[in-house]
Amino acid sequence: MLRIGTLRVDPPLVLAPMAGITDHLYRLMLRRIGGVGLVTMEFISSEAITRGNARQLAKMFFSEEERPLSIQIYGSDPERMAAAAEIVAELAPDACDVNMGCPANKVLKGCAGAALMGDPPLARRIIREVRRRLTIPLTVKFRLGLDDSRKNFLDLGKICEDEGAEAVALHARTARQMYTGRAGRSEITQLKNHLAIPVIGNGDVETPHDVAAMLADTGCDGVMIGRATMKNPWIFRQAADLLAGRAPREATDTERRDLMLWHFSRIEETARDPREALHKLRTMTGWYTHGLAGGRALRVRISDLATPAAFREAVVDFFEANGRLAATA
Ligand SMILES: Cc1cc2nc3c(=O)[nH]c(=O)nc-3n(C[C@H](O)[C@H](O)[C@H](O)COP(=O)(O)O)c2cc1C
Incomplete structure (x- = not known):
């Protein structure tokens, strides 16, 4: 401590x-x-x-x-x-x-x-x-x-x-x-x-x-x-x-998706204007998909999406289409 x-x-x-x-x-x-x-x-x-x-x-x-x-x-x-x-x-x-x-x-x-x-x-x-x-x-x-x-x-x-x-x-x-x-x-x-x-x-x-x-x-x-x-x-x-002596574990894809969607929705609620929201969403998607298989394709796809809703859809699709998620998805 x-x-x-x-x-x-x-x-x-x-x-x-x-x-x-x-x-x-x-x-x-x-x-x-x-x-x-x-x-x-x-x-x-x-x-x-x-x-x-x-x-x-x-x-x-x-x-x-x-x-x-x-x-x-x-x-x-x-x-x-x-x-x-x-x-x-x-x-x-x-x-x-x-x-x-x-x-x-x-x-x-x-x-x-x-x-x-x-x-x-x-x-x-x-x-x-x-x-x-x-x-x-x-x-x-x-x-x-x-x-x-x-x-x-x-x-x-x-x-x-x-x-x-x-x-x-x-x-x-x-x-x-x-x-x-x-x-x-x-x-x-x-x-x-x-x-x-x-x-x-x-x-x-x-x-x-x-x-x-x-x-x-x-x-x-x-x-x-x-x-x-x-x-x-x-x-x-x-x-x-x-x-603490416990084995560290990687975030699961479900955790990644849920975190992104949570952060997305909060940004949409709080951003001063849609352009600011889009800028933040792009940056964040880059972070959270870093090192994930297929992450680059998602980053390319979102580079010309115009609304936060389209963003959310692309992220949900990304995790689903890749068959990444367990039955909870
Ligand atoms: C985008 C960015 C913004 C930063 N802003 C600040 C800041 O406001 N105040 C500060 O003391 N250091 C700032 N830093 C320095 C970081 O606090 C930290 O000292 C530095 O990134 C080294 O740590 P890291 O290798 O873990 O990133 C910033 C660094 C980055 C990359």
Whole structure:
């Protein structure tokens, strides 16, 4: 079990924040499958929160079923971050995370995200101010450093600990690397040995066995998974089974179909317009049929379907026509 201050995260498995992906429905879907200990929202800018940007504020909606849940904020101005933290606190999530790892240019130009790794005194002030406004646990997520010659994750980790953060998450790549190369493991071990607060390891975990290996090899307290959850939303359940000594099992085709149809219908209900719904449905179908025999044919077929209803039909057909489903279909 992972303890983040007063928060118990059990199993010690965390959904990584992913902009454009880890929205309300996505988090709910993973919760329903099970095995995830803590889910994280998409990052939200402290500017947007404090200026009352309605679209961004709407992103902070969550339901009780999603708990425990963490809200991630980013920004470069300590006062504004603190003001955003106060608004976050009113929503009463289970934790608040500060993003110091985002390598996207848009974020770096505002000197937020990973840019803060290049300015440790500013990073310290942000953590201090945010900490002062929150009573819930505070975590910080960062990378190894800006580039190979400036790997200061150990120093930043210590700053987080000194300023009262309850845990840190390390995506073991530099900002310069973006998503290239392989995320390190030895640096996670180093950070774990350097700090007294829990360390959550992150980067390139693709299978339940990778989860177990990361815990065993690095001694980290928890594992955070991002991209692999899109190809395999069952990964948390499988990893939780593995950690509990049970054999992890693949999702059945019935489970895949039912999950897709559930997610589809919720997207149709909640999307702001049909085009947005169609875009999300296409993306999701790509994820959920990844690696399935005939999945490519389905992806081609849906590429020019114009309504969500036609989508649903294509998915039902796909599973039935392939004789994939048992008698329950
Ligand atoms: C589409 C996408 C969006 C992301 N958005 C965020 C974000 O909002 N905040 C953040 O801290 N990291 C973000 N990340 C980084 C992930 O949280 C994670 O650190 C990274 O993907 C490595 O983990 P993985 O190999 O398990 O995917 C994002 C990654 C992806 C692929």
